[in-house]
Amino acid sequence: MRSTIPRTALLAGAVGVALLAGCSSTPADGGSSDGGGDQRLTFVTYGSAFQEAQEKSMVDPFIAETGIDVTVESPVDPAKLKVMVEAGNPTWDVYLAGQQDVPAYCGTLFEELDLSNIDEADFAPGTVEKCGVPVDTYSYMVAYNEEKYGDNPPTSIADFFDLEKFPGTRSMGSDPAEGNLELALLADGVAPDELYPLDYDRAFTVLDKVKADTVFWSSGAEQVAIMEEQRADMILVWSGRGYEAVQNGAPYAPMWEDNSYHWASLAIVKGSPNREAAQQFIDFAVSQGPQTVWAESIAYGPANLTATPKLDAAASAWDSSLQEHRDLSWQIDNAWWGENQDEVVQRWTDWSAG
Numbered sequence: 001m002r003s004t005i006p007r008t009a010l011l012a013g014a015v016g017v018a019l020l021a022g023c024s025s026t027p028a029d030g031g032s033s034d035g036g037g038d039q040r041l042t043f044v045t046y047g048s049a050f051q052e053a054q055e056k057s058m059v060d061p062f063i064a065e066t067g068i069d070v071t072v073e074s075p076v077d078p079a080k081l082k083v084m085v086e087a088g089n090p091t092w093d094v095y096l097a098g099q100q101d102v103p104a105y106c107g108t109l110f111e112e113l114d115l116s117n118i119d120e121a122d123f124a125p126g127t128v129e130k131c132g133v134p135v136d137t138y139s140y141m142v143a144y145n146e147e148k149y150g151d152n153p154p155t156s157i158a159d160f161f162d163l164e165k166f167p168g169t170r171s172m173g174s175d176p177a178e179g180n181l182e183l184a185l186l187a188d189g190v191a192p193d194e195l196y197p198l199d200y201d202r203a204f205t206v207l208d209k210v211k212a213d214t215v216f217w218s219s220g221a222e223q224v225a226i227m228e229e230q231r232a233d234m235i236l237v238w239s240g241r242g243y244e245a246v247q248n249g250a251p252y253a254p255m256w257e258d259n260s261y262h263w264a265s266l267a268i269v270k271g272s273p274n275r276e277a278a279q280q281f282i283d284f285a286v287s288q289g290p291q292t293v294w295a296e297s298i299a300y301g302p303a304n305l306t307a308t309p310k311l312d313a314a315a316s317a318w319d320s321s322l323q324e325h326r327d328l329s330w331q332i333d334n335a336w337w338g339e340n341q342d343e344v345v346q347r348w349t350d351w352s353a354g
Contacts, residue, residue, distance in 0.1 A: 040069040041093040041277040044081075047074030049298060057293035058135075058285040065284070068277050085109050085270045093278040097267045100177060102132035104338030110267040111275065117283045122306050124261065126331055132265030133286050134303035136294065139239040139320040139329060140178040141259035143252040148233045157258035158187040160234055161209050168233030171226050174216040176348040177341070179260035179332055180207065183236070186258050192330040197340070200347050207351070216352075227252055240299035243318035254318055261320065261329040263303055295321070 043059065045051050051074050059070050076096055084090035085108070095110070102110065110131040120128045127134040142160050144153055148168060159166050161184065172180055182195050184206035190199070215232055217223050220241045226232050227245035237245075239254065246252055266282045268275055284290060291302035295309035301321030302309060311319060319325065337344070 039067075039274075039277065040071070041272075041274040041281060042071045042073060042091060043094040043096075043281065044073050044076050044092050045096040046076060050300075053294060053298035053300075054285075056297050058281075058290045061290060061293075062281055062284045066280060068280065070281065081109055081269065088271055090269045090271050090273070092269045093272040093274045094281055095267050095269050096135070097132055097265050098177070099127075099132075099134070099263050099265060100332065100334045100337040100341060102129045102265050102267060103335050104341070106131035107270075109270050111270055111272065113268060113282065114279055118286070122288075122304050123286075124263075124303075124305065124326060124331075127263055127265075127303065129265065129334075132267040133282055134263040135266045135286055135291075137261065137263045137301040137303050137320045139256070139259040139261055139325065140173070140183075140236060141239055141242070142234055142255040142257075143227065143237045143242045143245075144234045144255055145230060145232075145251055146253050147230075147251045153253065154234065154255050155257055156187075157183050160236070161187045161206055163210060163213065166234070169213050169215065169231065170210045171215040171217060171223075171232035171235040171237075173236060174218045174352070176344055177332075177337070178236070178262070180236070181344070181348070182330075182332065183258065183260065186330070195330075196333045196336045198344065204347075204351050224248065224250075239301075239318045239320045243299040243315060246318070247314070256325045256328045259320070259325065259329045261326060261331050295319075 045054055051072060055072060059072060062068065063070055073092070081092065081095060084092060097110065106112065106129065112130050113133065115128065115133075118128060118133055123134055124137070142154060142157065146153070149166065154160060154166055160170065181198050181200070181203040184203040185195055185199060186192065188202060188206050215226060217226060220238060223235065223237050223241040224245045226235060227237070227242070227250040228248055230250070235252075242252065242254060266285060268278045268282070272278050286304055288304055288306045288308070291304040291307035292309050295302040295307055296311070299315065299318060301319050305321060316322065
């Protein structure tokens with residue numbers, strides 16, 4: 001669903017937004033710039049149906065309960081965020097951050113949070129960070145065409161890379177941040193707890209096996225289109241988009257073995273003029289009630305595992321938050337990625353272009 005932004009990419013577009021950030025000495029809504037405001041905040045998120053579901057489940061109920069006014073903006077923009085923070089005058093308060101960006105920019109772009117109202121036991125291990133709390137989940141996973149493999153379906157990530165046993169076309173994301181290299185290593189027998197540091201040569205040797213037969217996608221909409229048009233017999237797909245495609249009639253089934261468990265986190269922008277209200281919003285958004293409504297509003301899982309969404313069998317089959325699905329998952333090492341993401345992206349770019 002989301003990709004990590006290489007630190008070098010934060011410079012892209014910075015000049016274009018520098019003047020915008022520098023021209024405003026106070027927030028447009030008149031909020032306090034000393035961190036003490038508590039009557040308004042600005043929340044930056046991804047937009048489209050994702051934003052609509054967040055407004056329904058989190059934003060609108062928060063406004064009704066607290067009386068705090070929330071302005072929602074989209075999309076997230078790391079270059080603009082960086083300029084705002086460096087200028088010392090951010091107009092954003094709560095930012096929807098990729099899981100790998102939270103440790104990478106904790107203390108520089110994001111404030112450390114007050115976690116006194118957060119029970120880490122309510123979330124998957126390792127997902128709560130000093131500067132971010134998870135607010136939604138999804139899995140990057142194999143989906144296969146039942147019409148082609150129905151009598152002999154794939155059962156592991158190794159099958160995705162085995163064109164002899166499972167001939168056919170493949171598809172995967174064009175961004176390595178989803179876990180393409182890690183999945184290739186898992187397919188080659190590397191244990192999840194031995195993935196890092198990444199063995200690039202070994203990973204690309206596995207990826208080379210399917211490269212010529214692979215369609216690369218770069219957006220959620222592309223994933224859905226590939227599945228609906230059956231342009232790939234197996235696809236590494238976001239669980240929510242897989243469910244969407246199946247609801248639209250695509251003949252695919254999920255394969256949960258070796259799924260990569262992902263999440264996005266709510267973070268407070270460094271120097272936020274409304275830190276108290278921002279903290280209140282985060283505490284509310286990740287609590288059981290809003291998380292339940294969230295999962296019922298869109299095909300992504302709740303980050304708070306105490307949530308109790310009522311899902312039908314079709315939706316549950318693609319639900320990344322279910323214990324039985326999480327038991328088959330692994331997680332990217334966000335701290336390692338935070339330190340090495342530029343190298344990973346460069347290696348991937350060189351391989352893709354080769």
